[in-house]
Amino acid sequence: MHDDRSHVQARLQRFTRERLAPAVYPDFQALRVEHWSVPDEPVPFAEAVDHEYEATPAGWTWGRAWSSTWFRISGRLPEGWSPQHTEIVCDLGFTADRPGFQVEGLAYRPDGSIVKAVSPRSHHLPLDAAVIGADADELTLYIEAAANPDLAGEWTFAATPLGDKQTAGDDALYRLGAIGLVRRDETAWELLQDIQVLSGLLGELPQDSPRHHTIVRGLERMLDVVDPDDVAGTAALARETIARLLASPAHASSHRIVAVGHAHIDSAWLWPTRETIRKVARTFSNALELMERHPQFVFAASSAQQYAWLEQHYPELFARVREQVQAGRFVPVGGMWVESDTNMPGGESMIRQFVHGKRFFRERLGVETEEVWLPDSFGYSAALPQIVRGTGNCWFLTQKLSWSQVNQLPHHTFWWEGIDGTRVFTHLPPADTYNSELTPAELLHTERNFKDAGAATTSLVPFGFGDGGGGPTREMLAAAERSRDLEGLPRVEIAAPRRFFTDAEAEYPDAPVWAGEMYLELHRGTYTSQLRTKQGNRRSEQLLHEAELWAATAAVRTGEPYPYDELRRAWENVLLLQFHDILPGSSIAWVHREAERDHARIRDELTTLVDRSLAALVGTGSTALLANPMPLPASTPGTAGGVEAFAIGTLAEAEASATWERRPDDGWVVDNGVLRAVIDGRGRVVSLVDAASGREAVAPGGAANRLVLHRDTPNEWDAWDIDDHYRRNATPLDAEAPESLEVQTGDDGSVTVVVARSFGASHVTQRLTLAPAAPALDLELVIDWHESQKLLKLYVDIDVHADVTAAETQFGHVHRVTHENTSWEAARFEFCAHRWVHVGEPGYGVAVANDSTHGHDARRTPRTGGGRSTTLGMSLIRAPRYPDPVADQGSHRLRVALRPNAGIRDAVAEGYRLNRAVRRVTGDHGAAALFDIRSATVVAETVKLAEDASGDVVLRLYESAGGRGSVTVTALFDATGCERTDMLERPAGERWDASRTTLELRPFEIVTLRYRRPAGEAAASTGR
Template structure:
């Protein structure tokens, strides 16, 4: 860059910083201020306003971490300000940018919220043209949220109100009335955009040199007097520059207002409610000033919070939705993780979200909106399409550490072949500010340039920063059609996707998961989040199944309200910083307590429904909630408990313990490790020579950044095999091994049930390590270069080699209930009851060939953002299924997570639903959400093959195929009452059937 250009840029920047922007503030007068410091948690506005206030002033310290102070400000607009533009200006002691520090919300005296206050949103309009003498009377709720993000990658005690210090964090800087010069403010916007554009253009750009020449001339004129006196003339000087139209073929930016608000992260859930109120108040106020604003807002949960906490604000949102300025998007209850939630849970994210948006706004969202979730399951395209959406957006692929994702606009194909139109914005930022640098970066990074011409930019401060600002809207207006800049149109996501699809219908296709090459540690961090989620999901399945069965037989009322509330609680905790374990200690402490309550309530509902079905009697009944028959108990039904097979023989020899049930023989050596698993039916040894199953392994775990989020591949460079034994005992048919390591201990169990081909393992770990990673290894003697992992409504096959950088980057993966490895003619599965993180590797045999090792990731111990992550006692269950094909893996995974439960009753209970093809799994049996009494049965093909299945219902009525929202699918299948319900399913197809209420009431 030429020295003269550099000097001109420096001159303009200094003038903007030191002369123009300060001149916006013409005069200020202090307000009368009193304060009510709340001693504990926040309270409703009317309660706080009714409290005791004492005098306060600027310069006073306030706000211990997580505390709340209410400031009452009163005054009058000076008479001499008549005709002027007057604002209330508030500075709570801000330092740095928006979000992650103090925030405020201004209320009227009647407790109605008006506007949020954040570092880039410090003004409340009092009068555009003041009459003079106007009375000012407001309350400001100030939240002393600590700057936790400044502690990044270091342990902090600020992450929980119970451990944070109590000294005040902030100094009240200003609460005053100010008269502002809007002409000077507009000049500042002009100069900022032009200077930014000159910097974004190529070094030798004629347009850039022209801009700098005119800006320098403008400053020459402005320097002759006060900025206010010359502002209008200066704007006239710059007008030709701003009027020059954009170049032919300039990239098109669809600018969408946005405020990404994590439903919990570096703050607790209760604070998210307040962040939403502040931001939504800002947006509705901004929309009144800029009717061209289009603000995309996802997460039905956040709307529900505002509806319940601030009905007046929610009414403003409703009006803005009707006017088109406030745009519900995403159709999900929260912006959830999509790796770990089960299939039915992901479906319910959409059914609960879409139903809320329909009921409250009359809107069905058409796009999946997940800018920040940590990778995306290959099951999502089909789930999303069945929920009424046709487009998908994420920004998170910018976090890939190795491979740049090759497309910005593309078709995404899921495991069943469903495709949705997808966009990954090249701006690589979901909190953009619409600066010329943002726009130039987006245009430069757009990979489809030449074939397509448009991308989306989400602009606005997130996470409590207040969303879009007037400054951003002014940039959008100036860059709508500006020479040297991409064209900017403020549009809705639907308008963008419609236009993008029309111009690029033949976009490239990406098949399979959108694996994020980062944040792999979230499959493991905060293990109790994973266990609470898995247990809750399966209990919800059971409650719906047994309650629907009981209700259809007139034995008990269906618990609609309870199930909706519990589902929504579980869905909230699947948010992409709660379930993944990447929030502060406070969030996870509360989540553990919530999961405990949810599980307890679900167990009570399950027990009540089962007791109603069992009736009175003394026969021992076994309830089976799995989709497959199990030891004489029908699928989704109950029968008399019977004998599972011959007892297990246990032999204790000098150097080993042997368990044998006639199908499998297991040898445990003196270290408590399984050195042999002999499949007696196949006559095949499963454990590779020289290895051991159920080997605990400990690694150092110090990622380069994002401690709770990331596992970096170099953790593998060092490993400690935990082979020391404190005791080795046999209790019945269970081998129990006690070990100690570091500051921790573990008790492992090895068991073999009668008639079972699954070797069952359990481990209880009293975990007190720091920055270490605990895994358990299960080597399997099969030669393969791939592994099959269960995902939602099916499975995904991934390479286990590292041929390409894409393969190598996938060194830690997510799986649900099973991982299967096999070669033609033989395979094995590793199943689990609460684990998601896995790695699967290949090792060469000394004599030739390879074997596979499946490792389950049990525990981590990152220090940030929760310094005590996972400290304490944890229990895990897993198993090795011998001679398993994919069908056996599916069945074993369900059985481990839905164990049979026995109680006494009158006699066997006929299943409400029977599916005759074991490949077709009944994932949900429930009553319809509309409370019609209709029966909903959701099924999927589980093996990746075509299937033909007959679905029988005990009390049949007419049946129709629906979408996930339980509405008839256009062109869907239908069956008259009494006709057989026969389905032809493609691989991994999801089918939802709605059976009309009817039948007997016995």
């Protein structure tokens, strides 16, 4: 009787471990190793090669966290060893089962050219003439080794000081392993790859299948044939014995997999961006080395920023990448500056990700990307399909949704429909990973997991170790070749993503539709973690808007040169900081410290640009900033849809002042004739009534400014997650009277009630301000935060019977139900909103706007006296311990506005009011706006000069209310014509007279208009 599967596999594993694997490298010759430890930050090769090196003892313990050490490796090729069959193996102290997240190295030839990287699963280095030297015996290599700490630590999520160079300490992290020459037995290596595939397939097959029995017998025969004492002499015969097992073709109905070489590289995460630059060089050099030896290999990499870093820091490597891009083997994908978060960046930022990303790929690499590549972002905004298609893309790929805790999307290939109705062909690889090794287990999981089987036959699998793990390996390519057409496995073809998408769309044009956001049922804490980084992003977006507006106005009105280069640099820095582990707050302390520094620098640079433009406009006049302006009425000339976005003119001054009076319970009543607020003796807003409706906005027994402290101990990922059990541990902060409660009056006629409280080790002050004639109550929170694993939420109890909420997203809003009838609604217990949330019932609603809060929840609440009301929660600040143990500690300032009797248009107006300053300009040029825009719901989002430095003026509009919108735009400057463009400012066909253009927009439609200017005037303002 023949051995069953378990017996054969046990025999096979021992043979592989004890005989075959050692036979791959039968001979080893140690090399001389010397080192130089870099005293501070990394240095280039040209500096390192000239330093003095000292001898390195065997087993040397080296590398304090984040340091770099250069190793010089030298020696002679032993007599009789052929360079073609000899390699250098280099163990810097690797942990083999953790590619990435540890020490990494990059090898250089003596002339400074790069060989490849060394990493746990790819630690070999080939020999060539440049390495060996002129006499064909001496060889020299330099390896830059990065002692990056393992902050993932088997995902134990423990707080650690290693996440910042300033706190990491000086302890050595690694012990140097073997470094030397080895002879490689190619036949033994090929036999090892044969066995890996067949053994892996055997482990997945039903034991009663014919294929199972065939493989068992075949492997048995191979083990009988090969001589364990002479593997080298019998390996060829062993391969012949199992050749027919590998030649048996796949079934005609087998699933088809397009395997794409890939290495997901987070632009920052458990390392700073300076280390990402080196990770890119290591990974790309590995891909290039594989291309030299494997003609079928294709490698796809996203993020224009990473290519730009390569061009700046490794020009020789970039030139080699560009050659392979032209050959179609190194494939830029995604078209974005980075793989950004898509929940929190503003609409214009999402467009600029593609404007800057696609421009780099087009100008520097000569390619036009068409697929959006976001495998790892934490959920996908419902506004994306329109932005994807509007920036010249056809397809969308993600992977992260496979991480959802409760529900899985019902399809892997489908049409994704956005809030405006635009659809984009979308694929979620059923492999459930973007780091596949192409093992039989992974390939068969892909086939079995594919939800569209029967209607479609093809899926995509990205393969390769990411984040510095080395990318694809020659072992993966061997697995792909053996799985190309193999019975029992899906068919595997290595190709570019475009190949998959064109084939899949042609095969499945009537794929099903998923409408709305693609919500990730995980990582909900990323809407809140690292508040300063999020505030910096919001402020930077606002300043970019303002800088472009005023620079365009100054260029057109005065001929002031438009600051193209300064704006481009600022945008690209902001876009980098929107990466999906920076803006979400899920990176180490070092990353967020640098993000705060960069946002501060961006603020200063953009403020200088604004001031320069205003100085040109003002001339001999004056300028004033209205810090808390009211939205302008739609009929005001020069305004944008009732929102202040492009108002340049006079603002009506309020004449009346707000009033206040004391209540018997030591509370206060504040009234400005438009809105009346009651604050009780505990500092709670217990009543909010607008004069127009006379209706109470605050739910009976509730308050509009409740602060509650929650325990926040996620099941796994600290900075990433908020789990729903946080609700069950809540401490109200307004149960007692506050430390102080006082009224202040402002010179502008406003009244402010100041409420101060202490809790734990922290302190919070609420400033409740009612300005003259204002329809909204402003709430400023100043928080001195020193908690650990706590979540502070602001709750607004609204006397509205709301079935849905409307939350702003890019260029529109998303409706979300307030019930939890199904697992889908229950899992969406925390959602992302931009500048406002509207809670309404027919005929009445309340708008809650913010200046820096993204995490929200909305719940139905039983109403005192019957019926129900709605409670809106706002997640203000968290205190996670991993990966940054001091996240969010310190002082913070946030603003919220509560506007009763508000519609969607009012919510939009409040969002703009809290987030954008209105400047009143008088003087030589200040009275003339560039556009007169008339619409009830269409908002002008952006005014700028065209990206191509032509001097043309670009205006971007969108319909904000979710209905049909009409807008009339009149250019108030000399323009020769107006045309509609795509979001990249390329002609889209329609043209109009520049003086007056009337457009009808569908719900949430984005429109980009380009105004051509007379050549002389345009040239004068470009500064080029």
